[in-house]
Amino acid sequence: MKRLRSRQMIVTIHGTSIKKIAIIAVLGWMMMFTLVGLLTSLKPEYRFSSSSVNNVVNHFPEETFVHLLSFENHYFLQNLPKERQRISYSSILFRIMTSVNLNDPRSLLGSELPGFALYDSKIVVAGEGTDYTNMPYESAPPLEVMLAEREASLENLEKADEAQDEKPVPPPTMTTGGKKVVYIYYTHTYESYLPALKGVTNPDLAFHRSVNVTKVGQKLAEELEKRGIGAEGSSVDIQRKLVEKGMKYYQSYDMSRQIVMEALGHNRDLQYLIDIHRDSRRRKYTTVTINGIDYARVVFIIGGENPNYERNLQLATQLHQLLQKKYPGLSRGVIEKKGEETNGKFNQDLSGNAMLIEFGGVENAFEELFRTAAAVADVFSEYYWQAEKVQAPAPAQKK
Numbered sequence: 001m002k003r004l005r006s007r008q009m010i011v012t013i014h015g016t017s018i019k020k021i022a023i024i025a026v027l028g029w030m031m032m033f034t035l036v037g038l039l040t041s042l043k044p045e046y047r048f049s050s051s052s053v054n055n056v057v058n059h060f061p062e063e064t065f066v067h068l069l070s071f072e073n074h075y076f077l078q079n080l081p082k083e084r085q086r087i088s089y090s091s092i093l094f095r096i097m098t099s100v101n102l103n104d105p106r107s108l109l110g111s112e113l114p115g116f117a118l119y120d121s122k123i124v125v126a127g128e129g130t131d132y133t134n135m136p137y138e139s140a141p142p143l144e145v146m147l148a149e150r151e152a153s154l155e156n157l158e159k160a161d162e163a164q165d166e167k168p169v170p171p172p173t174m175t176t177g178g179k180k181v182v183y184i185y186y187t188h189t190y191e192s193y194l195p196a197l198k199g200v201t202n203p204d205l206a207f208h209r210s211v212n213v214t215k216v217g218q219k220l221a222e223e224l225e226k227r228g229i230g231a232e233g234s235s236v237d238i239q240r241k242l243v244e245k246g247m248k249y250y251q252s253y254d255m256s257r258q259i260v261m262e263a264l265g266h267n268r269d270l271q272y273l274i275d276i277h278r279d280s281r282r283r284k285y286t287t288v289t290i291n292g293i294d295y296a297r298v299v300f301i302i303g304g305e306n307p308n309y310e311r312n313l314q315l316a317t318q319l320h321q322l323l324q325k326k327y328p329g330l331s332r333g334v335i336e337k338k339g340e341e342t343n344g345k346f347n348q349d350l351s352g353n354a355m356l357i358e359f360g361g362v363e364n365a366f367e368e369l370f371r372t373a374a375a376v377a378d379v380f381s382e383y384y385w386q387a388e389k390v391q392a393p394a395p396a397q398k399k
Contacts, residue, residue: 121336124313126333127332129332130333169227176229180269180270181384182231183264183274184231184276185236185260185275186212187238189214189238190209191206193369203363213277217276220377223373228381229384253347256347272355274356275346279299281361283363286361288330297330298360298376299357300320301356302336303345304337308354317334322379323379
């Protein structure tokens with residue numbers, strides 16, 4: 001008989017090893033609870049949240065997400081320009097860690113210079129000559145400056161009216177049937193223009209209670225009506241209402257929001273909202289000569305923090321393109337504004353057809369501004385009637 005031998009394995013565990021494992025486990029649990037305690041004891045603004053993740057993701061260039069999709073389908077890369085089809089991961093990492101965009105020096109200066117964040121805007125569509133050195137901006141005057149009595153030159157307005165009347169518009173073939181579909185208002189009501197103010201040369205003093213951007217809005221409404229588009233202009237003095245309610249200048253959009261909401265509630269036919277402003281830039285940036293005639297340039301401002309951003313952007317971009325086609329150089333482009341030191345909405349969350357248009361700058365004359373108002377009405381009417389045709393229901397087929 002063969003004797004079977006069993007082999008046995010003997011494992012020896014030293015007491016010191018058990019102690020090490022136990023100590024490591026205890027320390028691990030202690031560190032985990034300590035970390036959790038620290039995270040929960042932080043102030044809400046410093047905790048991990050969807051907003052903090054959003055802040056990090058905002059540092060990613062737009063094409064980064066297209067590249068991520070292209071890992072699964074290379075077709076997505078074809079939608080990017082050739083110069084943006086290659087991506088620098090080192091620059092993205094540097095941007096996430098430092099919040100500095102190497103392609104935009106303002107991202108460094110903005111964190112170092114007080115108040116520089118006011119210029120933290122993005123050029124979405126660049127018009128002729130538009131870059132980050134001549135971005136539109138608005139000065140916020142002290143209340144006493146804004147309300148000061150100033151003598152205005154009404155001759156400037158009368159000449160501008162006469163010059164515009166010399167170019168009659170043919171009767172429209174289509175109308176809105178008496179319906180007011182465009183609402184024009186003025187968040188910064190007293191913004192004015194130096195050529196209309198007697199003895200005033202300081203651009204920081206270009207404000208007037210009656211001779212101001214409201215005159216541009218009135219002309220725009222008249223020009224739209226000539227083209228068959230019903231337009232309603234606001235007569236509310238928003239700056240005066242701020243004073244009456246003890247509100248500050250930076251709360252102007254809170255006040256104009258109330259005015260716009262009331263208008264929308266009273267007139268259900270309103271489809272487009274236009275907030276008219278003027279830029280604080282000098283003449284060389286805000287004037288263009290077309291066929292030997294001077295026009296005040298316009299720029300479209302889009303709030304980057306509203307749910308209607310894409311629709312607002314599409315509208316402004318299409319109007320910019322129409323202006324470029326018929327009045328080359330008249331539009332300075334489309335600018336996106338958002339951030340802590342700006343409104344970020346500009347009431348554009350109230351409608352997908354809302355826009356803020358800067359008409360000219362402090363040194364533009366009303367004659368130039370009125371020409372521009374007619375040009376904007378011209379391209380807007382073209383856009384409006386085309387949009388109406390697209391949205392019109394198809395005729396019912398006869399059975």
